[in-house]
Amino acid sequence: MINISRAHGIMFHHFCDDRHPRGQGAISADELAAMIRFLGQDRILSAQEWMRRALENTLQPDDLCFTFDDGLRCQYEIARPVLEDFGIKAFWFVYSSILEGSLERMEIYRYFRTTHFADVDDFYAAFFDAVITIKHSQRLRDPHARFDPRTYLENVAFYSENDRHFRFVRDEVLGPAAYQWIMDSMIERMGLELKELAADLWMDAAALRDLHATNHVIGLHSHTHPTRIVRMTDAEQTREYTDNHSILTRVIGCPPLSMSHPCNSYNSATLEVLRRLGIRLGFRANLTYEERSELEWPREDHSNVMRALEEKAA
Ligand SMILES: [Zn+2]
Known part of the structure; x- marks a missing residue:
């Protein structure tokens, strides 16, 4: 168990511009930049520095890091240039079935709902x-x-x-x-066809390699993104994360050391398989500061930061 600290990650999902539609909860490049200024650029550690301090237990209460879940192309095309402007390196947690051509419906349905x-x-x-x-x-x-x-x-x-x-x-x-x-x-x-709806939704291997090569950190997020992984057997859970681990290792050329839990779902079997795979750092999908393991760091949803920013502006 690690010390209770208020250090946490900020969790991002969808971004919008002329090409990527503004679905529920999506933010623009300008809104991301405003959020970085609001939080304070200096508090936002690079992913590698966050990981180093987390492992050494030297994170300070004000320390933050940025995390991007689900391997979305809109993150790469819209958020990444903003991060570059501010010199911020982030965590990117990727479910790997999409790299094998699988069409994960959760994301496609969201896009369909937004655009049609x-x-x-x-x-x-x-x-x-x-x-x-x-x-x-x-x-x-x-x-x-x-x-x-x-x-x-x-x-x-x-x-x-x-x-x-x-x-x-x-x-x-x-x-x-x-x-x-x-x-x-x-x-x-x-x-319409699922395949055409999915055309612009996810990053490909080249985008992940580019992130990795520029000191962003790629981490696990299961293979198929089950919404309730705890309903799976231990063997199924093991499969989810070993597949995810081996595919991402192949893509970026070295084994990932970090992860986030899809839909905040996990149990002791999940944590066990992650430790067996050598994962050193994991993130939840909410902010709880109770005593926890190294695989359960808290995160704040970006929408809560956005709301605080708007309240301040009002
Ligand atoms: Zn997710």
């Missing part, structure tokens, strides 16, 4: 319509589940009622198989 509907409520309306016409009732997880907007996901304050209703139908009524069937058929009915 006027707004998210317009998408929800089309989605609920598609659910009503579903003929495959045997695929439903629980056709009789009852939605209560007051109690479902009540701990996430910023969800709208529609956000809650969508997540309820997706996770409680449909389950993964029926949800995928509905989304894929919506995409097909609009004359």
